[in-house]
Structure formats: structure tokens, C-alpha cells
Amino acid sequence: MTSPSATESAGIRVAVSTVIFSLRSRPGADALMIPLVRRTREPFEGAWALPGGWLDEREGLDDAAARTLAETTALSPSYLEQLYAFGDVDRSPTRVVSVVYWALLRSDLVDAQRAAEDAPENVEWFDVDDLPALAFDHNRIVDYAVWRLRNKVGYSRIAHGLLPDEFTLTELREVYEAVLGRRLDPSNFRRLLEGSEALLPTESFRTGKHRPARLYRYNSEVELADRGPLGPA
CATH class of the missing domain: 1.10.10.10 (Winged helix-like DNA-binding domain superfamily/Winged helix DNA-binding domain)
Structure with a gap:
């Protein structure tokens, strides 16, 4: 994450995270997958987390979501929509409100990104039904994003x-x-x-x-x- 900016207010920081869905081939059937980023600092150093970063005072939320995705995963999704805001007091050692987006990405673009020489080394794809314990409350966030996607696919x-x-x-x-x-x-x-x-x-x-x-x-x-x-x- 970049340094917190003037978006901090009364000790509250605003961050943007994104759940990126794509499909990956596996024996028997395709699997719904998401990319996770391994954290390189405390808290939760070494744990997997959703890609994201701090909101800059000079940008809107949609722009921040697109920027943090590009910075952390080098991905540009085909669809991006705001999901929910998570702000429980105990979700982080410091008070952080995360505005979460969900995104869709074509599998052929994922394959191209993973094959690129400049592909991020600390990003891996995981089956949404077989996730490790994630940093912060990111397991809860993913559960909600999957529920939202499965409900929305039926009428859109x-x-x-x-x-x-x-x-x-x-x-x-x-x-x-x-x-x-x-x-x-x-x-x-x-x-x-x-x-x-x-x-x-x-x-x-x-x-x-x-x-x-x-x-x-x-x-x-x-x-x-x-x-x-x-x-x-």
C-alpha cells in the first residue's frame, strides 16, 4: 500500500480492495478463482490478502480500485463494480474502512498476464471454495462477494x-x-x-x-x- 493521505480523518484510514473473479480450467469442470497477494509487512506478514491500497485524496473510488489493481496484480478487469464498505472497529489493528469492489476478468487475459515476464511474483490464484486463512476480514469479504455474484448471475x-x-x-x-x-x-x-x-x-x-x-x-x-x-x- 502507498502512504496514507489526507483521506485520513480522526484516525480513520480509507482503503480500496477488490475481489477479482475469473475461471480456470481443472479436470471435470472450470473453477471460479480469485487472485490473492502475499503481504510483505505486518500486520499479517506472509499471509494472503485481497489486492488493494490506500485511497488517494486526488482520485475517486473507481479510479482508486483500477489503480490499486494495476499496481498489485498488473490486471485490468473487463467489469468493475463497487460491492460494499467494511468498517468494523476490530477488523484491523488501526481503524480502517475498506471500500470493496468486485471485478470480472476473462480467463484468456489471466493466462496472458501470468505468462508475461513482468508478472507480479507475490500473486497467486485460488479456488474460491478452497481458500487459506486470509489477512484481516478478507475471508468474510470474499464470502460476501461470491454470494453477490451467484445471486446476480441469475438476472443479469x-x-x-x-x-x-x-x-x-x-x-x-x-x-x-x-x-x-x-x-x-x-x-x-x-x-x-x-x-x-x-x-x-x-x-x-x-x-x-x-x-x-x-x-x-x-x-x-x-x-x-x-x-x-x-x-x-
Whole structure:
């Protein structure tokens, strides 16, 4: 973290942290994963924690979230939204209020970042269902972020943030299964989405071992998620 700035007030510091979701392939099914950063100083030196940093007095919260992500993980997410503010008195040895964001990142971008020569050495990806004990109250934060994602994926096109620009319905269903943590009936899933205004069929097909599968893309006129009166960022 950078040095605290004028955002400190009456001994309270304001920090920004982010839960970044992506999918990683594993035998049997894709897994919902997040990156964690190993702390290099006390408190909780050596423990894993969410990426983040202090809020600078010259920037907004969204800008701070994007900046701290770039500084700690070298990642630029495809979707970023404010999640919640955590400010329990005993969550840190000093009084810190953390404004937490959640982000989505395509798996192909994660692979490219991990292969880069300048990839951060103290960042590792973990399965959300198999996390170690994290610093501060970050396990609680991740639990809430996973709950929020699993609730939101059912009524928004949020899965788009985890997919390339074009995808098959099978690939989309696998994203939903990884996020929800359960299997979905392929026929029912296809029937529900083929008539959706959010999906647009393309003229391209994915070829492989099975019969060619049509590629779809999301309708750009439909928002990734409904932000209510705030509208698009």
C-alpha cells in the first residue's frame, strides 16, 4: 500500500480492495478463482490478502480500485463494480474502512498476464471454495462477494465479463455452472437463452470433435448489469 493521505480523518484510514473473479480450467469442470497477494509487512506478514491500497485524496473510488489493481496484480478487469464498505472497529489493528469492489476478468487475459515476464511474483490464484486463512476480514469479504455474484448471475448478463467476445452456448452454460457451483440441464438452458434479446447469433461456428457449434455474442445495447439510477460508469 502507498502512504496514507489526507483521506485520513480522526484516525480513520480509507482503503480500496477488490475481489477479482475469473475461471480456470481443472479436470471435470472450470473453477471460479480469485487472485490473492502475499503481504510483505505486518500486520499479517506472509499471509494472503485481497489486492488493494490506500485511497488517494486526488482520485475517486473507481479510479482508486483500477489503480490499486494495476499496481498489485498488473490486471485490468473487463467489469468493475463497487460491492460494499467494511468498517468494523476490530477488523484491523488501526481503524480502517475498506471500500470493496468486485471485478470480472476473462480467463484468456489471466493466462496472458501470468505468462508475461513482468508478472507480479507475490500473486497467486485460488479456488474460491478452497481458500487459506486470509489477512484481516478478507475471508468474510470474499464470502460476501461470491454470494453477490451467484445471486446476480441469475438476472443479469454478468457472465459476459468472464467470456471472450464470441462463445458457444455450451461455453456460456459452463460459466454459469462454475459461478453457481452446480450442474444445469443443457436443454433447458439452451431453450431459455436462445430467445433472449441479450444474445445475438453470429455466422461463425466452433469446430472440433463434435458437430460445429454456433458462436454467439452479447448484445452491446444491453448493459452488463443494471446499475439503477447510476447508469453506465
